[in-house]
Amino acid sequence: MPNTFAYIMLYCWPLVMLVMFRSMPLANALCLSIIGGYLLLPGRAGMDLTLLPSLSKDSVPSMAALVMCLLLAQSDRLSEQLRGTAPGGRSAAARDAVQSVPLRGVPKGVVYGLLGLMLVFPALTVLNNSEALVYGPMVIGGMRAWDYGSVVQEVLVTLIPFVLGLWFLGTTQRHVVLLRTLVILGLGYSVLVAYEIRMSPQLNVKIYGFFPHSFAQHARGDGFRPVVFLNHGLWLAIFMATATLAACVLWRQALRARVAAAPWILAAVWLFLMLALSRSLGALVLVILVAPIVLLTPPRTQILVAAVLAGLVLVFPMLRGAGYIPTDALVQTAERIDPARAQSLAFRFYHEDMLLEHANRKPVTGWGTWSRNRVFNAETGRDISVTDGAWVIFMGQFGWVGYLARFGLLTLPIIFLALRRKDMLAPATTGLALVASAGLVDLIPNGTITPLTWLVGGALAGRYVRQERPVAASQTRGSRDPEADGAVLPAPAQVHVRQTRGLALAGPAGPHQRQPRN
Secondary structure (H helix, E strand, O other): OOOHHHHHHHHHHHHHHHHHHHHOOHHHHHHHHHHHHHHHOOOOOOEOOOOOOOEOOOHHHHHHHHHHHHHHHOOHHHHHHHOOEOOOOOEHHHHHOEEEEEOOOHHHHHHHHHHHHHHHOHHHHHHOOOOOEEEOOEEEOOOOHHHHHHHHHHHHHHHHHHHHHHHHOOOHHHHHHHHHHHHHHHHHHHHHHHHHHHHOOOHHHHHHOOOOOOHHHHEEOOEEOOOOOOOOHHHHHHHHHHHHHHHHHHHHHHHHHOOOOHHHHHHHHHHHHHHHHOOOHHHHHHHHHHHHHHHHOOHHHHHHHHHHHHHHHHHHHHHHHOOOOOHHHHHHHHHHHOHHHHHHHHHHHHHHHHHHHHHOOOOOOOOOOOOOOOOEOOOOOOEOOOOOOHHHHHHHHHHHHHHHHHHHHHHHHHHHHHHOOOOOOOHHHHHHHHHHHHHHHHOOOOOOOOHHHHHHHHHHHHHHOEEEEEOOHHHHOOOOOHHHHOOOOOOHHHEEEEEEOOEEEEEEOOOOOOOOOO
16 A cells, blocks of 8 residues: 555645746646656555546646646736747747647547547447446446546546647647657656666655555566556556657757757667666567667658558557457467567467457447456356457447547547648657657557657647748747757848838848838
8 A cells, every 4th residue: 555655745746746837838847747747656546536536646747737737828928928929028939930820620620529529429338338247246237327427537637638738739849848858757767767677676665655566577587677656667668668769859850950969869878778678578679660760761751650650550459350460470470589478479369359359249339437348257257358458448448439539639640740741840740759659559569558648649639730830030039049949040141121111021131221212
């Protein structure tokens, strides 16, 4: 059980966030509060409230960030930023070197339509699962009308990071902020990872008084798989993989901006080393496959690869159910490399087949919550299923419609960004799309969907519903260090001001200056 300090950390985190939001720009505070809470807060500490969302490491940072962002949105400081003037008289558009223009019609319709579907559709799931399920001595009651309220509460809390990313992280420069936060926190976390690699995963026990999972699963050969404060070593591995890829993206962005790039590639090397020592093969393979694409290919190729990966994740249940995934060949290939890995893979495929067959009995609405999506022995009532992949969990709970709504929010913005040929995407955005796609691929074998997943997905969706265009050079004068945010601005000598009927217009330099008429 969590100790007292675990509850103090959880309930005092909003106060830490308040200091962040008062002392930092909104985007920095938002990224640091959500990702930092995910990395540092205890997992089992929390409180279940009647008729209210439960308080946990996932919900407390999200709800507090929502309140603070909404309060800042009403303040004069953020109002000035939204009007185009940053505090101190500096141009916010000049700082970002682009002008973000919200789009209407299809872009917003897709995103907000899927958000509405996630909130409304569970009502049909509840109505279609009113019957009780009997497995020998065990009975699972049917779902009632009030169960819809609990499901919607959970969905609302889950979607908060996505909505905040959609509203406040939808520009290229905010993507740079998000990537920097990932790398900086990853470097700090790597110290704790290195400690657990050497001393075994015990920080969570020493600080919070409990171990989040089975310790036996984290003893690998003659070493250990680190956990730190996350749910499992797999969760830590995919975060370290995300931070490694983010460092590679920032290296490309720094080269584009013609600023110092060496620190980012050194950070990528260090993070990759910590990932390799974490003894998680899946996350390591993802980095080995995706990092060369980030480092060596142009942005257009990056967004196309990210879209292909996202599309494959979206249709994976269809391919899996139709038998197009060569599971037997994959097991045989893994057996040549490591028999233990092959046995684990075969075990996973066996349970996926069982759960998918159960889910296909209610393919549209799913079986709902309360473990109704799991498979039980008909005589003893014992749970005989193991749910690993996020896709099979959501398929069983909410059917095809619920799965497509949830995964559509995470995948379709990436696909549509790749189809928007006229919108020139910066390396920060295309690289972030590759980071998100790598995390989505990891959702096939694992259930590693976290607030970080939704925050990155919301940032990409926000970029999809906006169109960025370069700011006129005359607007960039007086901005603070725009190249620090990855932007390259024209030199003042490239622009001069010509007077026409009392209006100052920016135009190309010419041999003389036209005088206004009297």
